Amino acid sequence: MYTLMTTFISKILNRTASGFAVLSAVILSAGANASERLYIFTENYPPYNEAVSGKGFAHSEDEITGICSGMVKAMLARVDYEYVMKMRDWSYAYDWVQGRENHGLFCTARTDEREDQFQWVGPLAPIQWTLFAAPKSDITLDSLEDARKYRIAGYKGDVMSDYLVSQGFDVVMSVSGEVNPRRLELGEADLWVTDGLVGPLVAEQEHGISGLKPVLVFRETPMYLALSNETSPAIVSALQKALDQAREAGELDHLIGQYQP
Known part of the structure; x- marks a missing residue:
């Protein structure tokens, strides 16, 4: 009887431990995926970035169009990261993304003065x-x-x-x-x-x-997608690779051609 009871308790503990292990793995996985959501900001700056409504604020990528916006979307379509894209006043967005992990801003002119403030993906359009x-x-x-x-x-x-x-x-x-x-x-x-x-x-x-x-x-x-210094370099590298692929496929030249007079 003692042997049977010991075996029974052992099985319960093993199953419980396995359950905790699986649950822990799920929680850790969810946390990792959540940390890979990108928050991308831009401004109303036609023809590079503009709201479909014509107003200076837009709350989703479906409401934002333009040369640079199309380039950034073509890049993001080649990676697995979820993203949120919003349109705001430039000075607000410029200050907001700095110091925040997985935050970015486009189209940002890359200058000597700004070089160390961001990590850079590009070039997009000049x-x-x-x-x-x-x-x-x-x-x-x-x-x-x-x-x-x-x-x-x-x-x-x-x-x-x-x-x-x-x-x-x-x-x-x-x-x-x-x-x-x-x-x-x-x-x-x-x-x-x-x-x-x-x-x-x-x-x-x-x-x-x-x-x-x-x-x-x-x-x-040249203009770039500027990512905060708190963003993982692996994400920056993945986005640069995706942009290079979009350029090689001719998508970036096609976008510029659509807007040139």
């Missing part, structure tokens, strides 16, 4: 740093130095605006770049610094202003 004048303006520029005597409309957190501020130019900042074409029209600024494709689109779509004058292109910068 931007042309362009100074625009109002349609009826008679301003002409031969070099960036010629722009020092003018008021330049920019916005907070924008790499082009920040660069001009660092060089001592008179930059009138706003929270969003969407208001800047109107500033030109109202005479609140003489020039507007933005990307060569973005300027005319925003002016036309947001304010019905056509004929914006590009008076100087003074730099070109």
Whole structure:
């Protein structure tokens, strides 16, 4: 009787231990999968990133389109990570993703000043740093130095605006770049610094202003998906590999071709 009871108890303990082992493995696995969810932010910056609704906020990837957005989606389609994509004001998103694991931001210009703030996946698409004048303006520029005597409309957190501020130019900042074409029209600024494709689109779509004058292109910068330094390098590597595969398949060139005039 004693032998039978001992065997019975032993079987129960073995089964219980196995059950705990399986349960522990499930819990650990769920935790690992949860840690691989990515949180990706962007801004309303057509034609690179734009909301289907035309508004500056979007809460899912289905509501966000554009050149860079399409590139990032093509990359994410090649990895197993779950992701959340949202559109917010640039300065808010730029500050939010830093210091948070598995958080990223696009399209972000990769500069010397920003190099150590993020881990980089790219390049995606390049931007042309362009100074625009109002349609009826008679301003002409031969070099960036010629722009020092003018008021330049920019916005907070924008790499082009920040660069001009660092060089001592008179930059009138706003929270969003969407208001800047109107500033030109109202005479609140003489020039507007933005990307060569973005300027005319925003002016036309947001304010019905056509004929914006590009008076100087003074730099070109590649844009990237910028991931927080707290994100695992293995994830960064996997995303870079996926982007390279999308590029080799011709998907990135196809996206750029869809938006070029």
